Amino acid sequence: MRIGLLGCGNVGGALVPLLRDRADEIALRTGLRLEITRVAVRNTARDRGLDLADGVITGDATAVVSDPDVDVVVEVIGGIEPARGLISAALAAGKPVITGNKELLANVGVELFEMADDHGVDLLFEAAVAGGIPLIRPLRESLRGEPVRRVMGILNGTTNFILSKMSAEGADYGEALAEAQALGFAERDPTADVEGYDAGAKAAIIASIAFGAKVVAGDVYHEGISGVTAADIAIADRLGYAVKLLGIAERDDDGAIGVRVHPAMVPMSHPLASVRDSFNAVFVEGDAVGQLMFFGRGAGGFPTASAVLGDLIDAAVNLRRGTHAHPGRFADARIASIGDSRAEYMLAIDVDDRPGVLHSVTGVFADNQVSIRAAEQEGAGDEARLVFITHVAREADVQATVAGLRNLDVVRRVGSLLRVVGD
Ligand SMILES: NC(=O)c1ccc[n+]([C@@H]2O[C@H](COP(=O)([O-])OP(=O)(O)OC[C@H]3O[C@@H](n4cnc5c(N)ncnc54)[C@H](OP(=O)(O)O)[C@@H]3O)[C@@H](O)[C@H]2O)c1
Numbered sequence: 116m117r118i119g120l121l122g123c124g125n126v127g128g129a130l131v132p133l134l135r136d137r138a139d140e141i142a143l144r145t146g147l148r149l150e151i152t153r154v155a156v157r158n159t160a161r162d163r164g165l166d167l168a169d170g171v172i173t174g175d176a177t178a179v180v181s182d183p184d185v186d187v188v189v190e191v192i193g194g195i196e197p198a199r200g201l202i203s204a205a206l207a208a209g210k211p212v213i214t215g216n217k218e219l220l221a222n223v224g225v226e227l228f229e230m231a232d233d234h235g236v237d238l239l240f241e242a243a244v245a246g247g248i249p250l251i252r253p254l255r256e257s258l259r260g261e262p263v264r265r266v267m268g269i270l271n272g273t274t275n276f277i278l279s280k281m282s283a284e285g286a287d288y289g290e291a292l293a294e295a296q297a298l299g300f301a302e303r304d305p306t307a308d309v310e311g312y313d314a315g316a317k318a319a320i321i322a323s324i325a326f327g328a329k330v331v332a333g334d335v336y337h338e339g340i341s342g343v344t345a346a347d348i349a350i351a352d353r354l355g356y357a358v359k360l361l362g363i364a365e366r367d368d369d370g371a372i373g374v375r376v377h378p379a380m381v382p383m384s385h386p387l388a389s390v391r392d393s394f395n396a397v398f399v400e401g402d403a404v405g406q407l408m409f410f411g412r413g414a415g416g417f418p419t420a421s422a423v424l425g426d427l428i429d430a431a432v433n434l435r436r437g438t439h440a441h442p443g444r445f446a447d448a449r450i451a452s453i454g455d456s457r458a459e460y461m462l463a464i465d466v467d468d469r470p471g472v473l474h475s476v477t478g479v480f481a482d483n484q485v486s487i488r489a490a491e492q493e494g495a496g497d498e499a500r501l502v503f504i505t506h507v508a509r510e511a512d513v514q515a516t517v518a519g520l521r522n523l524d525v526v527r528r529v530g531s532l533l534r535v536v537g538d
Pocket residue numbers: 121122123124125126127155156157158159161174176190191192193194197215216217218242243244245246413414415416419
């Protein structure tokens with residue numbers, strides 16, 4: 116099987132040696148010898164330290180896709196264009212495609228899956244969500260019979276690294292981000308990671324696959340971690356919770372799908388609380404199967420290339436047999452409004468330390484039908500802070516409470532609003 120590789124950066128550059136080292140064993144097990152025959156990159160002059168024959172590397176990705184000597188295409192360029200056009204051309208030519216491109220699939224995935232199905236070829240994408248962790252295939256195949264209720268996960272290693280540092284060292288967000296950048300865990304422009312867009316794209320793909328529905332990146336509610344303070348983490352820790360950026364996809368009893376990314380307080384006893392540093396984990400809850408957790412390296416060249424190679428072997432075997440994996444039908448999704456979502460909330464408020472303050476503050480909660488499960492005061496005088504944990508409440512009511520609190524002249528600052536998840 117002759118493979119055309121589009122992109123040879125972190126992932127493509129790891130796939131080349133991984134496939135070379137595994138080729139004999141793959142041939143033994145499948146009867147197929149996989150060989151990378153064409154590689155498209157942007158800068159053909161760069162020395163990549165890879166053992167590729169002369170003439171394999173080209174700057175013309177379109178020529179790789181249309182080359183009659185390429186049977187299967189791997190797209191690890193990233194972004195929407197030219198990846199979308201290249202993948203469409205490969206599928207239209209009857210060539211299976213493997214991609215790790217979450218941005219593309221979270222925006223136009225359904226269009227591409229339908230196109231692959233129409234042409235009777237595979238479009239496989241295990242690497243697009245949580246890198247090396249097998250998740251898409253378990254959701255698509257092993258859990259096909261399962262009424263999945265909720266999938267939630269730590270889907271971004273950069274933000275988990277930053278939150279772990281803040282928790283372990285009491286560091287501020289800015290210090291932890293700078294350390295993540297110095298160690299290569301965060302980009303120079305960290306927006307996609309820290310504001311939850313990367314995790315949001317993955318959550319949209321997870322929701323599409325878990326619920327068989329057309330969920331796109333634009334359906335996802337986002338809140339990032341840039342507003343989380345060392346004080347929030349210290350309070351959560353004292354109350355027995357870890358702060359994690361979670362991507363959540365869930366379906367309610369009426370079939371509406373909620374997809375959101377936000378920082379959350381997870382009880383220390385929950386398996387997701389112990390997932391630290393740049394690791395990822397995905398927690399699946401189903402009516403019949405109960406609870407499952409998938410854990411590992413959600414990014415990095417070799418972990419991601421491992422997922423790509425698994426897909427590549429499947430696609431090659433299917434191509435030889437003249438079959439392909441059916442993506443199934445995607446129904447139109449009814450997206451639940453974030454305002455209707457329900458959770459317990461932790462809210463920290465800096466207040467004036469004088470008689471009657473507690474009464475005014477709790478009055479705002481009562482006016483908005485938000486009931487308080489626990490309250491405590493930290494510090495005194497200028498340092499006075501009230502910390503509340505609510506009973507399960509509706510998001511819209513809690514947001515109205517926050518707005519009401521901001522209008523009280525005894526409230527100096529309303530801190531982060533953290534949802535409690537997994538209790
Ligand atoms: N890195 C990870 O840990 C990870 C994890 C999961 C999924 N993914 C996904 O995998 C994909 C690739 O990620 P990556 O980290 O490997 O990216 P990367 O290191 O930036 O590599 C991108 C590659 O694409 C090439 N390229 C860019 N534009 C091109 C064009 N127009 N024609 C031909 N080649 C072009 C680049 O060429 P040059 O080398 O010449 O610049 C480079 O080799 C993305 O979709 C990403 O979201 C990555």
